Amino acid sequence: MNSSVFQLNKKTLSKMFKLINEIDGTYIPFIILMAVIKSLQLFMNIYFPLIVIDNLLYNDNNSKLVYLIVVFLVVNAILSVAINFFDSKLKVKSKDISLTINLKLGQRTMNMDYENIEDPEILDLKEKALFPIKNQNIIPRMIVEISNCITSIFSLVAIILMISGIHFGLVLVVITVVLINTMISKKSKKVEMETMNTVIPLNREFSYYMKVITDFTYAKDIRLYSIENIIIDKLKKYQRKSLQAFRKLLLKQGSYKGILGVNLQIQIFVVSFILIYLAYAKKISIGELVVMISATKNLSSTLQGMIASFLNIKIFNRYLEPYFEFYYLNSEKNFQKGIEINEIKTIEFRNITFYYPRSKEKTLDNVSLTLERGKSYSLVGLNGAGKTTLIKILCKLYKPTSGIILINGVDLQFIDYTSYMKQLSCVFQDFKLFSFSIKDNIILNSSYNYRKVKEVIANVGLSDKIRRLKKGLETNIYRIFDKDGIEFSGGEEQKLAIARALYRDSSVMIFDEPTSSLDPIMEYEIYKKLNSTLENNKDKKITIFISHRLSSCKLCDYIYVLDKGRIIQEGTFKELILDKNNMFYKMWEKQAQYYV
Numbered sequence: 001m002n003s004s005v006f007q008l009n010k011k012t013l014s015k016m017f018k019l020i021n022e023i024d025g026t027y028i029p030f031i032i033l034m035a036v037i038k039s040l041q042l043f044m045n046i047y048f049p050l051i052v053i054d055n056l057l058y059n060d061n062n063s064k065l066v067y068l069i070v071v072f073l074v075v076n077a078i079l080s081v082a083i084n085f086f087d088s089k090l091k092v093k094s095k096d097i098s099l100t101i102n103l104k105l106g107q108r109t110m111n112m113d114y115e116n117i118e119d120p121e122i123l124d125l126k127e128k129a130l131f132p133i134k135n136q137n138i139i140p141r142m143i144v145e146i147s148n149c150i151t152s153i154f155s156l157v158a159i160i161l162m163i164s165g166i167h168f169g170l171v172l173v174v175i176t177v178v179l180i181n182t183m184i185s186k187k188s189k190k191v192e193m194e195t196m197n198t199v200i201p202l203n204r205e206f207s208y209y210m211k212v213i214t215d216f217t218y219a220k221d222i223r224l225y226s227i228e229n230i231i232i233d234k235l236k237k238y239q240r241k242s243l244q245a246f247r248k249l250l251l252k253q254g255s256y257k258g259i260l261g262v263n264l265q266i267q268i269f270v271v272s273f274i275l276i277y278l279a280y281a282k283k284i285s286i287g288e289l290v291v292m293i294s295a296t297k298n299l300s301s302t303l304q305g306m307i308a309s310f311l312n313i314k315i316f317n318r319y320l321e322p323y324f325e326f327y328y329l330n331s332e333k334n335f336q337k338g339i340e341i342n343e344i345k346t347i348e349f350r351n352i353t354f355y356y357p358r359s360k361e362k363t364l365d366n367v368s369l370t371l372e373r374g375k376s377y378s379l380v381g382l383n384g385a386g387k388t389t390l391i392k393i394l395c396k397l398y399k400p401t402s403g404i405i406l407i408n409g410v411d412l413q414f415i416d417y418t419s420y421m422k423q424l425s426c427v428f429q430d431f432k433l434f435s436f437s438i439k440d441n442i443i444l445n446s447s448y449n450y451r452k453v454k455e456v457i458a459n460v461g462l463s464d465k466i467r468r469l470k471k472g473l474e475t476n477i478y479r480i481f482d483k484d485g486i487e488f489s490g491g492e493e494q495k496l497a498i499a500r501a502l503y504r505d506s507s508v509m510i511f512d513e514p515t516s517s518l519d520p521i522m523e524y525e526i527y528k529k530l531n532s533t534l535e536n537n538k539d540k541k542i543t544i545f546i547s548h549r550l551s552s553c554k555l556c557d558y559i560y561v562l563d564k565g566r567i568i569q570e571g572t573f574k575e576l577i578l579d580k581n582n583m584f585y586k587m588w589e590k591q592a593q594y595y596v
């Protein structure tokens with residue numbers, strides 16, 4: 001860790017303030033108000049004994065003193081109540097702000113361009129952005145330090161004004177000692193950060209293995225391969241290494257603390273010497289002598305506190321740089337507003353060529369094809385031919401490198417993102433269900449229609465299974481939050497994902513290997529049901545199937561065969577099966593042999 005850690009990146013800090021202000025515009029004004037009240041109280045508490053002592057020592061008429069004491073106590077009580085009131089308000093506000101900042105990171109992750117999500121550099125940046133937030137609790141700590149720093153600045157002004165009225169030399173002595181101590185504290189912090197830097201990679205390893213031993217999804221493999229001892233050994237190794245690092249750190253920090261203590265004693269000695277000299281020379285009163293001793297102590301601790309908060313702000317600020325870099329990644333291009341659509345009648349891929357980010361190989365090479373409402377299509381081809389990629393581009397997960405997609409004759413980039421996405425229902429190979437109820441997994445962001453939910457469940461053959469569940473449609477998927485939750489089999493999950501797509505009832509239905517986890521009987525059943533369900537609405541829909549089981553092509557009106565990113569054949573099943581020299585027939589023949 002180099003000294004640049006202590007350099008303040010003003011951009012990150014101003015982004016932090018901007019974000020705090022966006023979340024709660026009253027937070028910073030509240031902190032300032034609190035700082036003013038606290039400084040006022042501090043000023044009064046330091047200054048009041050001076051009035052009392054000098055009145056008692058030098059004034060024969062003390063009639064006003066009782067009155068002053070009462071006023072002091074009342075004002076002090078009011079200030080204490082106000083401080084407590086604002087303090088509790090600020091605590092709730094800062095909790096809200098730090099939770100919202102975490103939430104915003106999640107929102108950002110959900111909304112960013114898909115191509116960023118698969119980019120290793122962005123994935124790394126996301127990890128860096130998350131680490132200080134999840135593991136070091138930086139956001140609430142940063143907020144506390146900002147608040148402390150502002151409060152200290154106000155208190156300092158009050159104390160410095162008071163002490164300089166007596167003797168400015170006292171301020172200089174305290175500032176000099178505090179600055180020397182700050183340099184020592186900085187060294188100590190640097191050592192601490194160096195230690196953290198060695199511990200962070202270890203921590204990552206530790207978190208991973210802790211996740212492995214506490215996450216039930218690993219439970220099967222751990223038991224089957226008896227790897228408990230391997231993992232525990234790895235965790236113990238971490239423990240040994242991190243203890244070693246911390247032992248070294250604590251020894252060094254101990255010696256720094258010793259030097260700090262000695263410096264503080266020197267400061268007290270010099271200040272007391274000046275004050276006693278001034279009192280002896282009758283340049284200050286006894287009240288001033290007593291009060292100045294406590295005021296200089298306060299100046300020293302407040303100044304030290306302010307510098308410590310400031311240094312922490314700088315360090316936390318540094319930790320937060322990846323957060324803001326990630327948060328402000330330019331990735332809104334896919335979510336644009338534009339021409340709204342409420343149906344898709346035609347889709348035309350025109351000369352689409354596509355390279356994955358950072359890839360030198362063309363995944364799609366000048367693909368042109370047209371899909372029309374009322375027809376079902378099959379995309380077939382060997383592994384890696386580019387079928388899923390074509391669908392990802394249609395779903396706006398990626399932008400084509402060149403070429404355009406026309407929707408109802410309009411360039412897709414001018415169509416409103418939200419209205420367009422509503423028209424697509426997809427089941428990808430790697431779909432995900434959520435730990436919501438079965439019903440909520442099916443309806444997602446659509447409105448609830450009980451009959452329709454029942455219908456799609458029947459269509460995918462899950463009615464019996466769900467009927468047998470105690471909570472029926474309200475049963476939670478997975479047992480993460482609910483002991484009565486259900487763990488579906490892979491095939492059943494796939495059926496539910498299909499039900500979800502059917503419920504959405506969009507213009508375009510896309511099934512990318514929707515039956516890969518189903519047994520052959522179930523696959524046949526699902527295809528039959530899917531087909532009859534879709535047949536009823538066929539005139540309203542474009543249906544696209546991707547499947548390696550070529551029997552599904554028989555159910556489709558038209559087939560496109562892809563090879564190495566190019567369309568090499570197209571036609572109806574009957575047309576393609578007759579062309580014995582070409583790929584479709586060869587694939588069909590191989591699969592038939594396999595099944596016979």
Ligand SMILES: Nc1ncnc2c1ncn2[C@@H]1O[C@H](COP(=O)(O)OP(=O)(O)OP(=O)(O)O)[C@@H](O)[C@H]1O
Nearest residue numbers: 118356359363381382383384385386387388389390
């Ligand atoms: N995120 C990615 N980054 C880089 N290359 C990728 C990415 N995703 C896929 N590819 C590559 O693009 C090519 C096409 O992949 P795609 O998934 O579209 O093929 P597919 O025809 O659907 O294959 P399969 O039948 O195996 O599902 C493959 O070579 C694959 O390795």
